[in-house]
Amino acid sequence: MGSFIALLERRPVPVGTHGTIPDVTSHYFAYLARLKYILRWGLMRNTRTENTQEHSLQVAMIAHALAVIHNQLGGDAVDPDRTALLGVFHDAEEVITGDVPTPIKYFNPGIADALNGIRNVARQRLLAMLPEPLREPYHDLFFPAEGDAAEWRLVKYADKITAYLKCLEEAKAGNEEFARAEQAIRADLEAIDAPEVGYFLETFVPSFQLTLDELN
Numbered sequence: 461m462g463s464f465i466a467l468l469e470r471r472p473v474p475v476g477t478h479g480t481i482p483d484v485t486s487h488y489f490a491y492l493a494r495l496k497y498i499l500r501w502g503l504m505r506n507t508r509t510e511n512t513q514e515h516s517l518q519v520a521m522i523a524h525a526l527a528v529i530h531n532q533l534g535g536d537a538v539d540p541d542r543t544a545l546l547g548v549f550h551d552a553e554e555v556i557t558g559d560v561p562t563p564i565k566y567f568n569p570g571i572a573d574a575l576n577g578i579r580n581v582a583r584q585r586l587l588a589m590l591p592e593p594l595r596e597p598y599h600d601l602f603f604p605a606e607g608d609a610a611e612w613r614l615v616k617y618a619d620k621i622t623a624y625l626k627c628l629e630e631a632k633a634g635n636e637e638f639a640r641a642e643q644a645i646r647a648d649l650e651a652i653d654a655p656e657v658g659y660f661l662e663t664f665v666p667s668f669q670l671t672l673d674e675l676n
Contacts, residue, residue: 488589491555498554501626503561504641507633510626512554518625520547522660523611523618529656530614543611549601550615553582617657620649621665628668 495513524544531537551559557578565575583602587595604612627642649657667675 484591486589486591488586491586491589492552495552495555498559500559501561502559503563505635505637507630507635512551512559515622516548516551518622519550519615519618520544522621523547523615525664526614526618526654526656526660527611529659530654533655533659535656536610538610538614542608543614546601546608546611547615547618550619552586552602553579556582556585614656617649617652617654620645620652621657621660624649625665625668628665632669 495516496511498512500510500512500515521544523546524540527538527540527543531540557575560575565572580603587598587602590598600608624642624645627638627645630638631642649661
């Protein structure tokens with residue numbers, strides 16, 4: 461574990477100063493583009509594989525919707541655009557760490573703590589790939605800031621909803637591999653004390669169980 465963290469901690473040579481954007485080559489977006497190669501649900505048989513890039517888009521869209529619903533229902537104002545942006549980047553470090561299956565991630569507190577440390581190092585490495593003047597604006601997309609607490613909470617809810625939708629899609633395809641995960645995630649969602657989550661589940665989720673002909 462220590463040697464892996466040491467590998468992640470390697471930094472490009474800092475260049476430029478605040479107020480200028482140096483003309484240098486950055487690997488930042490080339491790395492992020494590889495999120496499409498990071499597959500999720502690695503321990504389970506999938507009828508269709510899902511990668512982190514497409515997952516992040518779905519999380520961003522649903523998180524944005526949750527923020528809009530939250531505001532419409534009279535909750536303390538949150539920023540839908542900021543929420544969507546945080547959703548886009550919420551798993552960006554997986555381009556370095558890969559996706560760790562949930563049973564491993566939460567096997568015991570020691571593993572969870574170690575993985576959190578690895579993820580933080582990976583986020584730092586991604587941030588360091590940017591030209592120095594651009595790092596500060598991107599910092600809060602990787603490391604939650606206190607002012608974004610409400611938006612990050614909605615991203616977490618959206619992440620859970622997308623996992624539930626994956627289970628529904630696999631079930632619709634006749635794959636029983638996700639049956640227990642579907643039940644557990646649904647119970648988790650119903651236990652969330654957030655009206656916007658309940659509204660989304662009742663209003664939008666049933667359609668995911670329909671065929672294209674039924675949707676039309």
